[in-house]
Structure formats: structure tokens, C-alpha cells
Amino acid sequence: MPELKRAFADSLRVRRTKKHWSQQQLSDASGVSVDAIGKYERCECSPNLESVAKLAIALECTPNDLCTFPDFK
Template structure:
């Protein structure tokens, strides 16, 4: 089970930001960021939304305690756009995506 503080720490380190840099991004104090990361305090919903936006992830990803990967906002937007397409267009698009996925997996297999 991954806690919100652990996710904030992980995302912050992935961005290469200090606690101070994240605090500036969301208009909070470095001390508050430290408390969130140590799981000593939970951010308010508004602050959690600001944190999610700063990292480009969904609020769901940030607050969900599952350790499974989640989708970033760009991917979610694309999926929503795809859902609005007619079935013929979706089929063509899925065929293209499947081809790229297979190509990627093949490259990975031979790289090992």
C-alpha cells in the first residue's frame, strides 16, 4: 500500500525538485511538503489538486493507495477522446497502437 506522502516524494524526485521547489509550485511551505512526505499530515483537497497538477498526474493517482501504475493526464485525455470516436475509427486506431506496442515489446526482448 502506497501512501500519498510516498507518492509525493517519488514524483518530486522524478522531477528533480527539492521540497522548496515543490512548495513554490503549489504556493505552500517547505515544512508542509515535508510533513506530507513523512505522512505526518494530509494535504487538503485543494492542495492535493495543486500537487497533482504540478506533477501532471490525476488526483486519483495521487490519493489512491494502490501501487499499480496509473495514467497521466495526457493519456486520460487521449483515452477520453478515443471513446468518442466511431467504432470503425477506433478499430483502425487500435490496430496502429497494437502494431507499435508489438514493435516496442520486440525491441525490448532483443535488447536483453
């Protein structure tokens, strides 16, 4: 389901850039590798639940905020 990866990638990128953070800064704040963050934002892979939680804490949002997916019909 590529639309799920795209929705997560877009949400992650928007929240990161609103904080004026580079991928490296988000990596430093979350403990998630900068390589992984880049792959998430390029839709090359999906994060596990632990990574979603770490990213949400660093970005001061909930995991649900990062995982707001489009409606399915």
C-alpha cells in the first residue's frame, strides 16, 4: 500500500521541517538513524512501532499524528 508509506513520509517531513530540523537533527533527538529517516521520507521502507514512538516523542506529537492515513473506500 504505497499510499500509506506516502502519508507517513509526508507527515514526518512536514513535522520535521516545521521545527526547522534537518534529518540529522531529528536523528539526534529521536535516536532513529539518519539513514532510516531518509528512507522513511523517500518511502523506501516503513518504520517499526518503536521508531514511530521515538519520532513522535522527538517531534512533540503522538504516534497517531504521524500515522494519519487517507480514508479507504
